[in-house]
Amino acid sequence: MTAFFPLPPCAAPGAPSPIEATGRTLRWGVVSTGRIADAVVSDINLLEDARLLAVSSRDRGRAEAFAARHGAEKTYHDADGMAAYLRMFADPEIDVVYIATPHGQHYEVARAALEAGKHVLCEKSLTINAAEAEELVRLAGANGLFLMEAIWTRFLPAVHRALSIVHSGELGDVAWVRADLGFPAAYDPQWRLWDPAAGGGALLDLAVYPLTWALGALGFPQLVQAAGVLNDDGVDAQEALTLTYSGGRQAQLMCSLIGAGPRDATISCTAGWLRTGQPLNNPSTIEVYPVGAEARVEEFEPVGRNFTYELRETTRCIQEGLTESPTIPWAHTVDTMRLLDGVRNQLGLRYANDGQAVVRGRR
Template sequence: MRSRIRWGIIATGNIAGQFARDLALLPDHEVVAVGSRSLDRAKAFADEHGIRHAFGSYAQVLEHPDVDVVYVATPHSDHYATSRQALEAGKAVLCEKAFTVTAAQARELVELARDRKVFLMEAMWMRCNPLHLRLRDLVRAGVIGEPRAVQASLGFVAAYRPEDRLFSPALAGGALLDVGVYPVSLAYHLLGAPGRVKAAGTLAPTGVDGSVSIALSYDSGAIASLSGSLTSALPNNATVSGTEGWIELPRSFHDTNRLLIHRPGRDVEEHTVELIGVGYAHEAAEVARCLREGVLESPLVSWNDSVTVMEVLDEVRRQVGVHYPDHDTVSTEPFPST
């Protein structure tokens, strides 16, 4: 692997633009190609971000010899297919969250990456945020005693347009895969895999979930109360509570650089970190570290992490009653799968 990490970006939406701006802050990273289904959009994106090669197809990015790793920023419905094509082309992959539409797709990508010996990682950038790494370390160190509960919400009011990616079943829209994945991933990060999942939600007119409420319970006795919404302005904060205090992540918990430790009889303790850009740079730096060390998966967002979170999301969709026309392979068996 060269000292300079050379990226290809697949798709040109808002999140791809944010990622490209953060990559520009890393001196050892370079975006060498961008692909879109519209050549005009690809050229406009390339002009904005100083990218040498713009293509009117994803395949041309995957075929480009200078691309070391691709960032897949397509709608959810295309994550599996494009990531699979990239792995088959021998390109390392950083795929946006939610990793895939179903857990079955996630397992297939993992097996393909393992067989082809190609790096693969879900772009759950929250898990690479140095503040969230500190949170994990504080909880493991027992600063709040034994962790017993996680509360987290993430939601906003989205303008309803049936054809928009947020509300289109064909694009695997809905609150769960767009914003609900963050609270679920946070709970997994701190408490591990749940033993039981209970979910309720409201459906948009298109049939995708407009809002979801999720209760997770654990064999340890811990619980998690999580919510995501495209129809409500939620607090967007998070709390992990233990037997000796609690840690608060203020709004917005998934990209914050600040946490507060509350313990009875003691002053509130504040921790802050410096973020590079808006925070996407940290996941790119983790990808670079893995590529240079020759490892196939990151311990910060492991394959098992991504698959297990997708299993929880599958179960939530099953209970809420969300079905996608081209991805209706959610297990009919209750969680956990065997």
């Protein structure tokens, strides 16, 4: 049995460092200047075959400060953020754009980039709902463009090593998975995490990481049961998910913006178990406990901030003319969004985007 997520070349044992060039240099444009963009762009600059060409923002000062900090050659800015993004997408020198806006803007911005002929790496979650994800996939396919949801955890050597151990049979058959990710986030209705218009809440921001371990070990479930807490603004502050599989196998996942936790994952098998280091979305260790044999710890050194691995896969795929990564294929992204749609239906969680029809790329 092989791991559920195909091993990307950059994470294979003995692979060259992900900063090493694999082909022609790609010219990048960046949408947004927030914290995650700051971190990812620092790793873009590590790649030998990447050139940070431009950054776009609603705020001129933020755009210029970001460009100065990271060495971007151009800035695009406008109080109407979409106007700034569209001008950047019209730049013929840009090959690929990285989108780091709040979730609620992902569909509109990614759609505009694809319509302008740009390859797209978009932060998770790719969209607010499955309908939006399906439309972006259709548009990317129709235009022969690369599109990928930026779930960096999927490309990390530690994650693939852990899943390879699980699927090797060393620990027997998988029985259950437990994973959690949470932290107490101070309430601020202006912060994207608590802003319903931005797609705020624990589900879209955090759930993909515990899900990575459940889907990697067991695949998609037969049944999902969800319970959660919505605040007065209708934003999900916390949820617990139980995923049920054939043979009685289960995964129990917790996401929270109101409580701290161990932020790790455990995979229990019939002949042993495995636990990730903290945090489960970027572990530097995995602990392996075979029944009747000596336990061991395996360690992994980061490269940059470890976004380098997803950036290498994006670069490799574009260089090779691929439109989707085998590690995060489009069908898997859409199926994940459908799973999250089902969770939201159980929680009574709604977003503004849900009421807007998606018709061939237009609202």
